[in-house]
Amino acid sequence: MSKNIVSKKSVLVPIALLALAACGSSSSSDATSAAPDISTAASTEAPAESTTEAPASSTTNPAAANMHGKRYCEILLLNLQEDGIHAEVFNTYPLNDCPDDQWKAIDTAAVAKDEGVVFASANGPRYWAMDSVVKSDMAEVYKKSFGGMEMNRYASVFVGTNPADLLIPYSPHAVNRKSAFTFNAGTTVYMLRDAEGKTYVMQSWSQQIDPTLTEADLLTLADRLQLPDGWSYDYKTLTEEFVVETRADDAQVLGDDLHNSYSYVAVAP
Numbered sequence: 001m002s003k004n005i006v007s008k009k010s011v012l013v014p015i016a017l018l019a020l021a022a023c024g025s026s027s028s029s030d031a032t033s034a035a036p037d038i039s040t041a042a043s044t045e046a047p048a049e050s051t052t053e054a055p056a057s058s059t060t061n062p063a064a065a066n067m068h069g070k071r072y073c074e075i076l077l078l079n080l081q082e083d084g085i086h087a088e089v090f091n092t093y094p095l096n097d098c099p100d101d102q103w104k105a106i107d108t109a110a111v112a113k114d115e116g117v118v119f120a121s122a123n124g125p126r127y128w129a130m131d132s133v134v135k136s137d138m139a140e141v142y143k144k145s146f147g148g149m150e151m152n153r154y155a156s157v158f159v160g161t162n163p164a165d166l167l168i169p170y171s172p173h174a175v176n177r178k179s180a181f182t183f184n185a186g187t188t189v190y191m192l193r194d195a196e197g198k199t200y201v202m203q204s205w206s207q208q209i210d211p212t213l214t215e216a217d218l219l220t221l222a223d224r225l226q227l228p229d230g231w232s233y234d235y236k237t238l239t240e241e242f243v244v245e246t247r248a249d250d251a252q253v254l255g256d257d258l259h260n261s262y263s264y265v266a267v268a269p
Contacts (some may be wrong), residue, residue, distance in 0.1 A: 068131045068187060069194075069215060072204075073098035075106070075122025075146045078163060079117040085159035087121075087174075090151035092143055098125050098149070106147035108241025119163065124205040126261075127215070129190065130181040136247040137178040154179075169257045170194075170228050172264060174250040181244040181263065188237045189219050189269050194255075200254060200262035201244055201269065208259045218260075226257050228261050242269040 009095075072093035078085055092098045103124065111120035135141070135154070142153050155177035159166060166173060183189050183202060189203040207213050222233035244263045245253075250263035 002194055013144060018240070021070060025268040026100045047196065065132045067093070067128040067133065068184075069126050070094075071097045071125050072128065073103050073122070073126065073149075073151075075108075075151060076121045076123060077110060077115050077157065078110070078119040078121065079115045083158075084161045085163055086116075086151055087157045088187070089155040089157060090146070090153050092124075092149060092151050093128070093204060095143070095150040095152065099126070101184050102147065106149065111146050124206075124208070126206050126208075129183075129202045129204055131187055132182045133176075133179050134182070135179045140146075141246075165239075169226075169255050170231065172200075172252040172254040174251050175246075175253045178247050179251075180247050183238055183242045183244075183269070184238050185238050188218075188235055190221065190235045190260075191268065192227075192256065193231070193234065193268075195228070198264060199268040200264050201242075202253075202260055202262050203253070204261050206255075206259035206261070213258065221258075224258065 019211075020049070039042055041258060044060045070093060072090070072091055076087045077090070078087045094262055103122075106121040107123050140153065144153065146153055157166075157173060157175050183201075190205075192200040193201075194200070202218070205213060205215065205218060210217075219235060227233065244265055246263065249262065253261055254264075255261050
């Protein structure tokens with residue numbers, strides 16, 4: 001049974017934050033002031049087998065069949081192309097559970113230099129909200145190691161002309177991930193609804209802003225979110241399976257002000 005919660009008044013993102021072309025990432029590097037923290041757009045990936053020679057047909061990784069609540073982290077590699085800034089998204093799942101000490105030791109400035117990109121941004125730790133994932137195109141999945149932590153490349157994001165745009169909460173971005181996220185019957189889904197009635201389903205919760213945030217806290221998350229005018233937060237325990245289908249089209253992904261991430265769905269669960 002769902003629980004409807006009244007939205008709060010919007011809050012303005014600090015002008016200095018929006019004007020900033022780059023700011024510190026969430027890694028521990030002393031040089032990370034050169035890297036934008038783009039974690040609000042971070043949960044853009046779809047777990048799959050760790051291989052560069054996978055079939056193009058839909059494939060489910062056995063480890064991705066029981067994902068709910070599993071911890072993961074990401075590294076985003078940002079680079080300039082002719083039409084603007086693009087990011088490649090690398091994810092630890094299911095290769096490892098992003099050990100905390102190892103994660104905090106990653107130097108994003110060194111990663112950017114080693115990879116020959118403009119910026120590297122650390123995004124995590126996060127926890128999956130869905131139960132399983134199917135990815136339709138495995139051809140572009142490959143493995144890299146960052147600070148000794150193995151990750152698979154699962155998605156790409158067109159950032160635009162200003163990396164600071166991805167700092168703005170409640171603003172969707174197109175993500176090419178070619179995947180379907182499945183929430184099983186009995187799973188609780190957490191949702192945002194915008195002022196136009198569009199629904200966004202949570203795909204992961206984050207401990208970047210609040211290191212103590214757990215799934216139990218999501219039931220009262222509306223008390224903490226600074227929702228824009230006309231927006232609301234809701235949750236529901238499913239009575240049947242629900243799928244977020246983004247294999248044919250780009251996903252529309254946004255983050256809230258605690259860096260939890262959500263996918264747009266045409267029909268609410």
